[in-house]
Amino acid sequence: MKSILFPQFKVNPITGWQIKLPKLGKVQVNLHRPIPDGFIVKQVRILKKAVGWFAVVSIQSDIFIPEPVPHGHFIGVDVGLNSYLATSDGFVEPGRKFFKDMHRRLKVLQRRLSKKQKRSKNYEKARRQVERLHNHIAFKR
Numbered sequence: 001m002k003s004i005l006f007p008q009f010k011v012n013p014i015t016g017w018q019i020k021l022p023k024l025g026k027v028q029v030n031l032h033r034p035i036p037d038g039f040i041v042k043q044v045r046i047l048k049k050a051v052g053w054f055a056v057v058s059i060q061s062d063i064f065i066p067e068p069v070p071h072g073h074f075i076g077v078d079v080g081l082n083s084y085l086a087t088s089d090g091f092v093e094p095g096r097k098f099f100k101d102m103h104r105r106l107k108v109l110q111r112r113l114s115k116k117q118k119r120s121k122n123y124e125k126a127r128r129q130v131e132r133l134h135n136h137i138a139f140k141r
Contacts, residue, residue: 001044002047002048003045003047003048004045004046005043005044005045005046006021006043006044006045006046008042008043009041009042009043009044012035013029013041013044014029014041014057017029017030017031017097019055021044024029029055031123035057035059036061038061038062038063038141039059039060039061039062040059040060041057041058041059042058042059042060042075043057043058044056044057044058045058049082049135050128050131050132050134050135051135053133061107064141073087075087075089076088081095082095083095084096096140098119098137098140099137100139102133102136102137105133106130106133106134106137109129109130109133112126112129113126113127113129113130
């Protein structure tokens with residue numbers, strides 16, 4: 001995974017469906033969530049993953065969020081390795097094993113990749129398949 005960080009902006013770089021980045025200019029983006037009013041774009045990180053390019057936008061605001069008012073009864077919550085979530089009421093949420101579920105398919109793809117001649121077209125195709133599966137597991141997690 002590769003990334004580029006653009007650490008500071010004087011003006012909002014996002015206009016409509018484009019983001020203006022230094023040395024790259026205007027780049028088309030699929031803005032699935034608009035930047036709310038009163039928020040300032042602090043930095044943008046561009047990530048290269050197996051399925052494409054992503055922009056992670058860090059924003060800042062001066063909005064005050066009040067403390068929540070306690071209500072109901074208190075419980076203890078444990079987030080652990082054996083179970084994803086365990087509470088003091090006895091509720092246990094088992095952890096999902098994303099890697100174990102896809103391990104068999106990953107083994108097959110990596111075995112196929114190891115048989116290919118390095119830097120050939122078929123090697124690159126097999127390498128991209130392994131990369132996509134790793135990406136799929138990470139997105140599920």
